Amino acid sequence: MSTTIPGVSQYSASKSPLVVQKGVQTKPESFFEIIKDTKTKRVLNYLGNGLSSASSLLTFLNGNLNWFDSIQEKLESLSETLSKFALTTIGCIGTVDLWQKKNPFSCLGYALLIPISLLTKGYDSWVARGFSYGACNAVVIIDRREVMDEKGEPVLDENKNIQTMSGDFSKKSWSDGFTTTYKESFKMLKELYKKPSRIKDFSHALLVTTLFQMLGPIPGLFGYKATEAAIRNISSVVGDAALLLDKKDNHADSQKSNIVNLKSPIVQSSILWICTATIDLLKRFDFISNNINNLTELSSLFDRSASIRFTQGVLNIKESKT
Numbered sequence: 001m002s003t004t005i006p007g008v009s010q011y012s013a014s015k016s017p018l019v020v021q022k023g024v025q026t027k028p029e030s031f032f033e034i035i036k037d038t039k040t041k042r043v044l045n046y047l048g049n050g051l052s053s054a055s056s057l058l059t060f061l062n063g064n065l066n067w068f069d070s071i072q073e074k075l076e077s078l079s080e081t082l083s084k085f086a087l088t089t090i091g092c093i094g095t096v097d098l099w100q101k102k103n104p105f106s107c108l109g110y111a112l113l114i115p116i117s118l119l120t121k122g123y124d125s126w127v128a129r130g131f132s133y134g135a136c137n138a139v140v141i142i143d144r145r146e147v148m149d150e151k152g153e154p155v156l157d158e159n160k161n162i163q164t165m166s167g168d169f170s171k172k173s174w175s176d177g178f179t180t181t182y183k184e185s186f187k188m189l190k191e192l193y194k195k196p197s198r199i200k201d202f203s204h205a206l207l208v209t210t211l212f213q214m215l216g217p218i219p220g221l222f223g224y225k226a227t228e229a230a231i232r233n234i235s236s237v238v239g240d241a242a243l244l245l246d247k248k249d250n251h252a253d254s255q256k257s258n259i260v261n262l263k264s265p266i267v268q269s270s271i272l273w274i275c276t277a278t279i280d281l282l283k284r285f286d287f288i289s290n291n292i293n294n295l296t297e298l299s300s301l302f303d304r305s306a307s308i309r310f311t312q313g314v315l316n317i318k319e320s321k322t
């Protein structure tokens with residue numbers, strides 16, 4: 001007969017470790033349970049994107065300052081490898097997180113990020129991820145969507161603050177996540193048709209630019225690479241400018257302010273992604289790329305830095321209390 005001694009680890013007949021707390025035996029956490037933990041996702045976010053950002057910066061500087069010409073080719077190869085590692089890591093993190101939140105569109109977007117990142121070359125990676133990134137935006141669009149009445153007017157809370165929806169459907173169902181996203185998207189498009197000035201609203205602006213961003217890769221399938229890159233980068237600049245409108249945080253006063261909320265990780269990512277898209281567009285002009293080397297790595301530096309903050313913003317999304 002076995003006995004359990006408080007504070008002492010026990011082993012089952014199969015020799016698998018058990019965690020003992022106050023005399024109660026519990027099974028060790030599974031790998032999937034560890035991945036689902038928010039702290040784990042945050043560590044992987046900073047680790048993957050951080051390593052890629054540092055490698056991209058070193059590659060860009062070495063390529064232009066000629067510190068060690070003999071290792072530049074290896075640095076470029078390492079930079080692309082670490083970028084793929086970061087993107088697949090973020091794809092996994094986002095897929096798990098949005099699966100937990102039962103948000104189908106953004107979950108699919110993050111899942112697609114994995115094969116797209118692995119199958120595309122570094123030069124074309126940013127453009128090829130247009131559709132995937134667009135789908136990832138869905139969770140933020142709905143999370144910042146204002147709660148509207150039947151007349152299309154915002155519903156205020158008892159303190160006269162604007163109420164917003166949530167991209168977290170974890171306590172609801174997958175069908176709720178699906179229907180809410182597509183119904184609210186169509187509603188926003190109708191609202192824009194009736195009142196174009198709503199384009200100044202966060203969710204409306206981001207929805208429109210996201211649709212163009214997702215359409216960007218289509219011309220590339222037919223060989224129109226320049227058109228693909230132009231649509232992707234211009235829509236991204238405009239879309240990321242829309243992210244600057246983000247007001248959702250823990251401070252009600254920010255909703256009433258016209259000042260950009262630089263404390264928001266979504267706003268921080270928007271600034272960095274505007275730099276990403278601008279550099280990716282400029283590198284396609286020969287007179288620029290011939291004078292500045294490794295612009296792909298510079299673009300990747302801003303892209304991975306932006307991903308750190310945007311991913312953090314997605315992880316911060318919780319179920320609405322309204």
